[in-house]
């Protein structure tokens with residue numbers, strides 16, 4: 417059933433972000449010995465209702481919850497989707513991973529777009545960290561949420577960024 421979600425996402429601007437988040441989440445799952453398919457799909461669907469909700473985001477993730485329940489998605493996936501938008505507490509490793517990965521893909525993508533090649537494969541960890549210190553660059557991206565990889569996931573920032581860059585460049 418996820419192909420329906422994918423088809424709908426493909427029509428909106430959030431598509432690339434969802435694909436990037438899917439790749440990072442699957443890579444993180446492998447890092448933790450968790451279910452890469454579940455984590456990847458959770459990343460893929462996490463913003464499935466975002467484009468439809470703009471500009472009023474009060475229903476963001478609530479519409480997704482409704483759709484995901486209808487297609488019989490696992491409870492832990494639905495909870496993580498809600499939790500990434502503060503509509504449920506973040507308790508599981510999956511909840512925390514999605515919350516941390518979400519802004520990280522945004523920062524890495526923004527960093528790639530100022531490179532001459534505009535290719536995420538050319539992004540360096542040091543460049544992302546430098547951009548994170550510039551508050552005007554990709555100002556909407558929450559830096560503290562990215563740095564929370566060290567407390568929420570117990571992965572050093574450098575390793576986390578490296579993992580995400582490699583996953584996104586696949």
Ligand SMILES: [Fe+2]
Pocket residue numbers: 433437462463518
């Ligand atoms: Fe997102």
